[in-house]
Amino acid sequence: MNGGCILAVGSVALDSVRTPFGSVKDALGGSATYFSASARFFSPVSLVAVVGEDFPKRYLERIRELGIRTEGLRVEKGRTFRWKGCYDYDLNTAKTLKTELNVFQSFKPVISRAQKNSRYVFLANIDPEIQLSVFRQMKNPRLTACDTMNYWIEHKKPVLKKLLKKVDIFLCNDSEARQLSSEFNLIQASRWIISCGPRLVVIKKGEHGVMCFSKDFIFLTPAYLLEKVFDPTGAGDTFAGGFIGYLSKTGRLDGGAVRQAVVYGSVLASYNVESFSLDRIAVLKSSQIQERYRQFKEMTRF
């Protein structure tokens, strides 16, 4: 079966970012925003998140103009979630300067009747208890995926382990895989995670590429090589958007589809880091995704 609506639950944020190439204040960001802006190239996406009353109207319009469904985007009393961070020339590591949770602190996603039937679900990095609460509301999704972060591994590992039992695909970065599994070697780390439940573990290594593990295969790929990386904020969620988006479009979950999905995710992420905020992927064309997919193949074939 082809196609499938994707439900994306996570943050919509105002990001203030400084990189060696410039800076931006209160730009449109957030894990669910980046994911949706990327996944929309493949399937319809419904966004579930919360913003404050200060959330700029033009950002709301921007999200809608991308074709993302915003019935699940609630506006609550208070200020929008804000993240302030910076990057040095080693763009692989973000330094968080400030996090203001604001309305996001009491985020309790309520999934509408229509959304409960979504076949594909992505739970971006939020409190694993909230991720679990979304699971409980879903009817019978074909594929579920989640991301997490070091904070939850440190403070809510038991809840995270419950979540792992339910989720099909677990995405994280290399240090999170190591921290979660207490294994330094990434094959062993992924084996540990798979033993907890997921059928697929996707380890994102930023500029060093992606590793994808299942019980049946391992797929390794470098990152698409760019001459100019402008701002890596959102790269991981943009990757997830391309990855889940492609899987939902093909309707397949076999090794071949998963490998191609990893490359599509990498292509989307490579475009995202070329600008601040969503500036680049907002104007991206499908033909450009295909073109870079071909270049990716050319850069890695042997």
Add this chain to the structure above:
Amino acid sequence: MNGGCILAVGSVALDSVRTPFGSVKDALGGSATYFSASARFFSPVSLVAVVGEDFPKRYLERIRELGIRTEGLRVEKGRTFRWKGCYDYDLNTAKTLKTELNVFQSFKPVISRAQKNSRYVFLANIDPEIQLSVFRQMKNPRLTACDTMNYWIEHKKPVLKKLLKKVDIFLCNDSEARQLSSEFNLIQASRWIISCGPRLVVIKKGEHGVMCFSKDFIFLTPAYLLEKVFDPTGAGDTFAGGFIGYLSKTGRLDGGAVRQAVVYGSVLASYNVESFSLDRIAVLKSSQIQERYRQFKEMTRF
């Protein structure tokens, strides 16, 4: 034309290494040793190096048993070059505890009449003035390649730039490429290096794989993924041995051959890091190289 004798100039050393998995004292090591032990799978290799009177006979026999020609391995009065280093769990970075140059300090490679006709020349990491002196002695090599290290970039950059004018292939790691070119981005760094002379730049990133640049193409590959990495000492030179070895065997220098050579180099390096010293590649079979090459393809195809 198929086949071609390889001349390997560099160090033969006694290494004392500590990793999280064990330690070894005065083990057989050195850049030219690792290179030769790897390249011998593809073409005959002549080793040019110097050792002290203390160099164990059994190591000399070991080198010869691998089929490496040792007419160019001189024994001089004094002690053999020694390196002492250790690795933490992050096996990507060696910490040098002690370097004793000993007889290597006055190493002046004299290339015999027969060796001057070698078609393939690899100059492992040594003083670039010595590397240049070897160039001057060669008749008409088909392909020349060299490696270097941060120390020479810092202290002998003008000589290194003279060397770059003459060499066909320049191999280095990512931080050396950045240091040499003063460019952080590796596309820009490689472009700078290519503008100095080499037609090919091969950037080794350890566990993160290899990037290969020419004027016509870029080839990226992850490293072969291992469950257990025991000791990364010599991985870079073992890579170079597989890389140059394969090129010498095919006799081709086109993009297709270069891509395959990078993968063969990665396969050889992956075997090397499974043990201390040359223990693993000394007993390696050609069929095992082919087998891992196939697995490499399987791990990276999409």
